[in-house]
Amino acid sequence: MRTLSSNQFEYLPRTKKFIAEISDLGPNAMGQIFPDACDLGIEMHSVHTGKVAQFFVNEEKRDSGGDLEGWILIPTDVTLRKIPHLAGTTVVILND
Numbered sequence: 001m002r003t004l005s006s007n008q009f010e011y012l013p014r015t016k017k018f019i020a021e022i023s024d025l026g027p028n029a030m031g032q033i034f035p036d037a038c039d040l041g042i043e044m045h046s047v048h049t050g051k052v053a054q055f056f057v058n059e060e061k062r063d064s065g066g067d068l069e070g071w072i073l074i075p076t077d078v079t080l081r082k083i084p085h086l087a088g089t090t091v092v093i094l095n096d
Contacts (some may be wrong), residue, residue: 062085
């Protein structure tokens with residue numbers, strides 16, 4: 001898994017939400033975030049703080065026909081211990 005830049009996402013501060021389309025993130029944007037588990041997620045480098053946070057897929061969004069619309073990711077527990085102000089932050093990746 002490669003590290004993504006926070007610049008690749010639109011950030012909505014009022015809702016603490018990062019949003020991007022999967023095609024804008026490049027190949028292999030999501031990957032296995034824990035060596036001993038199959039959880040998928042991303043690693044994001046903040047251009048403002050210089051810190052790196054990991055987010056894991058908490059939910060898949062599908063339309064009424066079952067087609068994948070996107071993923072909702074939340075910070076890992078390890079990330080929240082290192083960067084507590086990310087509590088309540090979500091990352092939305094749209095399957096365009």
